[in-house]
Amino acid sequence: MNEFDLINKYFNFPSISADLGIGDDAALFNKNKNEFYAISVDTLNLNHHFTKTSDPYYLGWKSLAVNISDIVAMGGMPKYALLSLSILEPEDFWLSKFAKGLRACAKKYNVELIGGDTNKGSPSISITIIGDVLKKNVLRRDQVQIKDEIWLTNEVGYAALHFQYDSIPQKNRQTISNCLKKSAHQGFVKPMPPLDFIQKAKSLIHGAIDVSDGLAGDLQHITLKNGFGAKIYIDKIPMHKWFRENNFYELALTGGEDYQILFTAPKKNNNKINSLLKKFSMKGAMIGHVSNKKSIQYELNGQPFYLSKDGFRHFG
Amino acid sequence: MNEFDLINKYFNFPSISADLGIGDDAALFNKNKNEFYAISVDTLNLNHHFTKTSDPYYLGWKSLAVNISDIVAMGGMPKYALLSLSILEPEDFWLSKFAKGLRACAKKYNVELIGGDTNKGSPSISITIIGDVLKKNVLRRDQVQIKDEIWLTNEVGYAALHFQYDSIPQKNRQTISNCLKKSAHQGFVKPMPPLDFIQKAKSLIHGAIDVSDGLAGDLQHITLKNGFGAKIYIDKIPMHKWFRENNFYELALTGGEDYQILFTAPKKNNNKINSLLKKFSMKGAMIGHVSNKKSIQYELNGQPFYLSKDGFRHFG
Numbered sequence: 001m002n003e004f005d006l007i008n009k010y011f012n013f014p015s016i017s018a019d020l021g022i023g024d025d026a027a028l029f030n031k032n033k034n035e036f037y038a039i040s041v042d043t044l045n046l047n048h049h050f051t052k053t054s055d056p057y058y059l060g061w062k063s064l065a066v067n068i069s070d071i072v073a074m075g076g077m078p079k080y081a082l083l084s085l086s087i088l089e090p091e092d093f094w095l096s097k098f099a100k101g102l103r104a105c106a107k108k109y110n111v112e113l114i115g116g117d118t119n120k121g122s123p124s125i126s127i128t129i130i131g132d133v134l135k136k137n138v139l140r141r142d143q144v145q146i147k148d149e150i151w152l153t154n155e156v157g158y159a160a161l162h163f164q165y166d167s168i169p170q171k172n173r174q175t176i177s178n179c180l181k182k183s184a185h186q187g188f189v190k191p192m193p194p195l196d197f198i199q200k201a202k203s204l205i206h207g208a209i210d211v212s213d214g215l216a217g218d219l220q221h222i223t224l225k226n227g228f229g230a231k232i233y234i235d236k237i238p239m240h241k242w243f244r245e246n247n248f249y250e251l252a253l254t255g256g257e258d259y260q261i262l263f264t265a266p267k268k269n270n271n272k273i274n275s276l277l278k279k280f281s282m283k284g285a286m287i288g289h290v291s292n293k294k295s296i297q298y299e300l301n302g303q304p305f306y307l308s309k310d311g312f313r314h315f316g
Numbered sequence: 317m318n319e320f321d322l323i324n325k326y327f328n329f330p331s332i333s334a335d336l337g338i339g340d341d342a343a344l345f346n347k348n349k350n351e352f353y354a355i356s357v358d359t360l361n362l363n364h365h366f367t368k369t370s371d372p373y374y375l376g377w378k379s380l381a382v383n384i385s386d387i388v389a390m391g392g393m394p395k396y397a398l399l400s401l402s403i404l405e406p407e408d409f410w411l412s413k414f415a416k417g418l419r420a421c422a423k424k425y426n427v428e429l430i431g432g433d434t435n436k437g438s439p440s441i442s443i444t445i446i447g448d449v450l451k452k453n454v455l456r457r458d459q460v461q462i463k464d465e466i467w468l469t470n471e472v473g474y475a476a477l478h479f480q481y482d483s484i485p486q487k488n489r490q491t492i493s494n495c496l497k498k499s500a501h502q503g504f505v506k507p508m509p510p511l512d513f514i515q516k517a518k519s520l521i522h523g524a525i526d527v528s529d530g531l532a533g534d535l536q537h538i539t540l541k542n543g544f545g546a547k548i549y550i551d552k553i554p555m556h557k558w559f560r561e562n563n564f565y566e567l568a569l570t571g572g573e574d575y576q577i578l579f580t581a582p583k584k585n586n587n588k589i590n591s592l593l594k595k596f597s598m599k600g601a602m603i604g605h606v607s608n609k610k611s612i613q614y615e616l617n618g619q620p621f622y623l624s625k626d627g628f629r630h631f632g
Contacts, residue, residue: 029446041433046438083327102327117357121363122362128355
C-alpha cells in the first residue's frame, strides 16, 4: 500500500469549508476575494530520506525546498514556513549548519520561518509551508484537460543518479563524468523548484504536479486519477545524454526527487510556453499529450517502450 | 539546552510580514480586517511522547488535541489540520484506531483534516493546525500586564500522575483510589482543551499560554519572559485532593501535559470570570497575580514554598 492509498483509506475525512482538501500538492483555504492560502506539510526521516552522514546544510535547504515545490506546483508564491524538528541530542555543529541551509533556501525563495518546535526523538524534519495563490490561476491536478500538451520544467534524473549511484553496474558507472557526478549530487541535495518560471507561466497552464515520486508515478496522478491517459515521447523528455547513451531511461523516469514541475497546457499556448522557457534559459520541453485512453503509453524513437516500475513507493 | 533556547539560538529568523512569529503558542498571519489565522505545529515521537503499547485511538485524539490547545491559548477557533504521519509499516488495526481517535477529536472541536502525508520512518505524528483569531481578542503571551490576576482553567496534575505512576513510592501509591487512577489515565490520554470557555472569556483576558510543559515552567514564559514575576498561592491551584494529602505539589506543578489554559486578567474582571467558570461547571480558579519582582514566589498556607524543578525539559 503506498502513501496515496494510506491517506485515502484512513484519513480522507470529508472537508466542508476548505476550498481543496486532501489529494493535491497542497490544500487551499480562503484568503480573500482573489486569493487562496495554499498549505502543505512534508517530513524527512533519518534512514529513509537522509542519513547520519548527510550534510546538514543541504538537508536544511532540501527540507524547505521540497515544501516550496508543493506551493509552486499549485501556482502559488511560498510565504511562511513552520519547522518541527526532532533530534536525539542538540549538536551545535549540526544545528548551525542545518539552520544555515534552511535560511539560505528561505532567503532565495522569500519564505519567512514563523514558527515551529523541537522535540526529542528519532531525527526527523517536518516542515509546513503556506503560500498565496491567485484563485484565477490555481494549478489543480484535476484541471488537466483532454488533448492538453504535457510539459516538464528542466530535466529529470539527476537526483536518482546520485542516490542510486552505487547500484549502477561498473560498465555504466565508468561513463559518468565528474561533471555529471557533480550535477547529480547538486540535483539530489539542492533541489531548485522553478518558482519564477511557473509564476510567469501559470496563466498558460491547466493542471500541474511536482515531480517528487518520479515522473512516471506523478504522471499517473494527473492523468489516470482524472480518468485520462497519456502518450509520452521519451526522446523529448529533457535528461542528461548519459541516460540515453546508457539506456537508463527507467532511472530518469522513476527515480524521483527531481522537484521539477510536470504540467499540462492547451496546444494553443505552445509557442508562448516555449518562449518563456527560452527566456528563463530552461531545458524544459513538451513531452507528450493527455489522451482519452486510460493508460500511459511511452514511445521511444517511434517504438512502444515499457517501464517495469511506475515510481518510487513509500511503502513498496 | 531546552526547546526554547534551541529555537531562539538557531531558528529565530527575523519575521517581516507575519503578524507574530516564533515565541508564542501559535504564529499569526493576516486573514482579513478583523481576523488573523493562527498556525502551530506539534510532533509526538515514539519512545518520547508515546510507546509501542500506547492505545492508537487515544494517540489519535491526543495528537490533535495538543495542537487544538495551542489555538485555544491564542483565543482562537481551531479550523483546519494537516497530518504528517511516519510509520515503519502500515498496520491496519493501528491505523484505523488512530484515525478513529483523530476523527473523534476533530469532530468534537469542529476541525477539518485538509491535508497531510505519510512517510516511512520511526513512528512520529506531526500535526499542523490553523485557526481563526479575532484581532481584538488575540491572547498573546506578551500582553500579560503587571498586577494582572493569574488564572488556571480546570485542574493540573492528572496527566503527570498517570505518566509517573510507577515512580511514586508505594506508601503514596496505595492511597490512589481507582477513581483517581481512571481520571489520571483520562487526563493523560484524552486532553480536553477548554475551547468553549476561552471563547466566552477571551474578551476578559490579557495574556494566555497552554499548560503543556507544566504550570511552573509555562508560568515563567508569560511572566519572566515579559520582565515580570508572579506570586502564586499553591492552596488556590485546582488539583485533586490526593496531591495535597500526599504533599505531591511538585508533581502537579511540574509534571506537564495538562493542556489547560493559564491566563491573566485585570482584577476588575474577577467576578465575570468566576461567573463564567461556574456557568461552565469548571474547577478553574484565580491562583495568584503578576508582580514587578523578576521571580516567581510560591506560597503554601502563608509560608514560602520552593520548587526543586521548573517544568518538563525536552532536552533536560
